[in-house]
Structures are given as structure tokens and as C-alpha cells.
Amino acid sequence: MLINGAIIDDTFAEAFRMWASRLIVTAIDEHWVRVAAAVTCGYGTSVIGCDAEAGVERYLTPDETPDGRPGVSLLLFAFNADGLRKAVPNRVGQCIMTCPTTAVYDGMSDIVAGDEGARIDVGKRLRFFGDGHQKSKQIVDPHSNSARRYWRIPVMDGEFTCEETVGAVKAIGGGNILVCSRDQRSTLEATRRAVDAVAPLPLVITPFPGGIVRSGSKVGARYKGMFASTNDAFCPTLRGRVKSDLHDGVNCVYEIVINGLNTDAIAAATRAAIQAACACDIIAISAGNYGGKLGKFHFKLREVMA
């Protein structure tokens, strides 16, 4: 398959089960919203080494947030609900509570605990920072018509408001494409455009720096204790020394990893990314395929683009 002259490899992106939470973070103005988002999503690239994969789903206008201030919707992914139980309160406590003027709300208030969902204690844990001066307030949610509890923790610029619990659902991590081209600059340009095309789409994030990974990985390694190592089949400097999957003329590859709340969202994001990348002068689009060892969700590139 060719799109604008770029080869679409006959392969699939191999994704795996994760759990996700959505946080709505608000602040006094967009500057502090962006600061809070950047800090909360920092060190949130891959669960290979981070407690969670985190990214901005989209920025919100004051009309879209619970308190009428500018905000952002963040998605955080971990291997399971227990992973989120550690990562979410830690990140909220260290990155959002410390950030001037912020407040945190649940972006999945309709989720109840069960097989398909979980509730993660956030305000319920962080309230103890108030040292007995914390207060709670129950306010009716207009959508569900049920009261939601918020904790008001006194801090030096007023109050840090934090929802008692946030929802978590089964989600999917590791959707991906590999953008392959002649040199670093042209490949980077095409990949950035692909990331820009994914950015406005709902229910997905691209958690790596600027949405792009240069150190794509394969499952396993020759060293004990390493469960991921460099994706040598796509490293141009190893061509001739390992079995390479690079097309002729490809000297640079960048990966976009896409985490999403469902398969449709990831497929839509994959499609948008490929279309945007192929609008540039690239040689091929491929995907991280680990022979089924990594996960059960397979996004076949040619089916996605059909």
C-alpha cells in the first residue's frame, strides 16, 4: 500500500491492556494550567521506567470546567488499577497541589468500582496534608444528579480543592507508528506534523517528549533484568549487523506512541497520524510489532488506512 508515495508496511502496531484515569486540572489562568500540565505529565513517558504514562488530552475553556476557570484534561495510564492508586495521588500531591492556584477534579465521574472500572483515592489521601484543618464540600453534579465530595485543603495562596476519588477504566497503551525517512530533519518534521494531527483528537494521548520517541524498544534483551531494549531492527546505525527492517534509503526513524481509552480512539489517532506524516516527503510508515509477545490489541496499518 502506498499513500502519497510512502510505503505502508504490512504490519501491525501491537498494543496492550492498561488502566487510565482522567484528571481535570484548573488554575487561575492558562499559564498556570500549562505549568501544572507540564509538571504532572513530566517523567510520564513509559511504564518501562515511570509510574505512569501521562499526557494532555486537551485544554478546556472556562465553560467546560467545574469551577469556571481555564483547565486541562490529563490522561494517566498505568499497567493496572493498583499502579494508578500509587501514581495518581503522588503526582497530584507533588505536581498539582504544589502548583499555584490549581484544583483537581475527576474526569470520569460516571465510573463506579467493579470489573470494568475502579475508584482511585486522591483527595481522600491528600486531605491529611491539611493537618486537621481540611474541610470537605459536597456539590451536586449536574450530569449525574448525585453529590460529589471535594476536599478543601488550606494552602498558602488559599485552598487546594481536590476531588475525593477519581475514576479509572480499562484502557489501551502502546498503539504506535514508525515514521521512516531519509534524514533526521525531514523525518522529525513529518513526525511532528503527525503528532499535531493527533493532538486535537479525544480519548488519546501521545505520552513521549513532544509526542515522539527516538528510542523505540523491543521486548526483551540479552542482559538479565532488562525487559525492553533498543529496537535494533529499526536502528540505521546497526544496518548490516542485525536483521534490519529498514527500507532502502531510510536513515532515520521516529515513533509515535498512542495510548487511548478504547480501540476506536487509537485507530482514529493512528489514521490521522499516518495521513499527516504521508503528506510530507517520507519513505515509509511501519509499526512496532513484537510477534504477539507484548499485547493482544493489534492495529493493522493497512486495515486502519483502508
Place this chain on the structure above:
Amino acid sequence: MNRYTLTYRSPDRRPALIDGSLLRPDTLCTLDRAALAGTMLPIGRTMVPLSELFDITNPDSSPDSSHPSSDSARHASLTIVSAPPLDRLGANMTHGRLIIEGDAGDDLGASMTGGIIRVAGNAGHRVGGPAVTSRRGMTGGEILIDGNVGDFAGFLMRRGLIAIAGTTGKSPGYRMLAGTIVLRSLCTDQPGLEMQRGTILCLDDVRIGASFIQGGLIAATAMPAMLMLIRRLEQLEWPRDWQRRMITREVAGGSWRLWSGDSLSINKGEVLQWQF
């Protein structure tokens, strides 16, 4: 059949003796029309069927809706029109919407646990206070009043929201345990006396009791929970007179003058007066 309108049509009865506590959307709206008409209401020492006091109309009436489900009661709505100010309206109600197109008597929403009560006119004493035999006032739900109220609104309330657009009598929030009261108009009688916890938001001038300690001027944006409360009232279109509504954006541009109290109690309550 989950929405009923009851129009009062018995001016000769003694309205002061009618017990309004049975007029609840969560129970009445699960009944079919015949059962509702036959519901007996106490008037003093006698019982009379509801249909003797009220004309019953149902905007949703259709053959399919004659057997209401318990689920439909979640969206139950009961409107009372042209009735005299009955006492104990909405007492102990758990969910649904009670709309009073007129005045309410004393003990409106006593010990209610959920749902919304909306009063277009005035209400009597102890709005959201305790029901008979209870030592706690309302523990959930929302009471929105467009007119004035009597004394001790929110007496012993534990949770929930009371919003009063008009004037208030003696100490609104008297001995409140927690919850939120919003006062849109001038409050001259020391709100929150002997309150333990809870919040009283004053959007106009207020006369504060001597046992409350001033805590400074806090930017409205520094207390996002209060902005959420104002936003909730905005969503509920309270008060009906839109010229008196406080929109979130307007409130966010001001500040809250904070008083903590009541120091004669455990001093964990707060009175916030909006400043602009």
C-alpha cells in the same frame, strides 16, 4: 407517570392544619393517578383524600405511563400550585424535584436527604431543619428559595445546600452542623450563631456575630469550591429573577471576606461575604 401538578382548590379548608409532609415527589410520583387521588392527607383530626384538596394533572400522561417504575421515580417531579403555605413540605424526601409555585410554611425540607426543592415565593421558619423526632436537619439535597424565609434557616443542617434569594429572619445557619447556605440579600441577623462546621456565603451585606473572628480577604479564585457552588446555582437558574443572579465569572472577579466561627462552638464554620 412521574410528573404531577397539584393545584389547590379548597379555600374553605383550614390550610394551617394541613400536614404537607406527605407531599413528596419521591413517594407520590411512583403512584398512578388513581392511587395518588386516593392518598389520604391529614387535616387536623381528620383525613381527606388528596383529590379533595388538589386538582391533579400530569403533563406526561399516556397509556404507557400508567405503571410507573421505581427507576422513573429518580426523575420524579411534583409541582404544587396556588396552595397556602403548608408546613413540612418535602420533609424526609430522598430524591426528585418538588416545585412550589407559591409560598411554603415552616419546616420546609425537614431532614431531607436528597433531591431539589424550589420555592417561587417565601418560606417559613427552620428551612432544612430537623423533622419531628430527628436531631439533625437536612443531610443532602438542595433547597432553592426565590423569596424570603423565616427564622433559623438551616437549623441543625448536616449537609446539602440552601439558597435564599430574599431576606432571612433570625440567624440563618443557627447551630448548623455542616452544609452550605447561600444568602443573596442583606442579612441583618448574625448568620451561623453556634454553628459547628459548614459554610454561609453572603452575596450582599451581612451583620456578623461578635463570636466570629475575621480571617482576611481571600481572592475568589483561591477558593474554587465556592466557585463550583455559584456555578451550580447558575446551572439551576437561581434566583428566577435573572437580574439578581450571580454568575461564576462575576464572582470569580471578586474576593471573599472570611469570618471563622462560631468560637462559642468548635469554631470550624465559615461565613464568607463577597466583595467586589
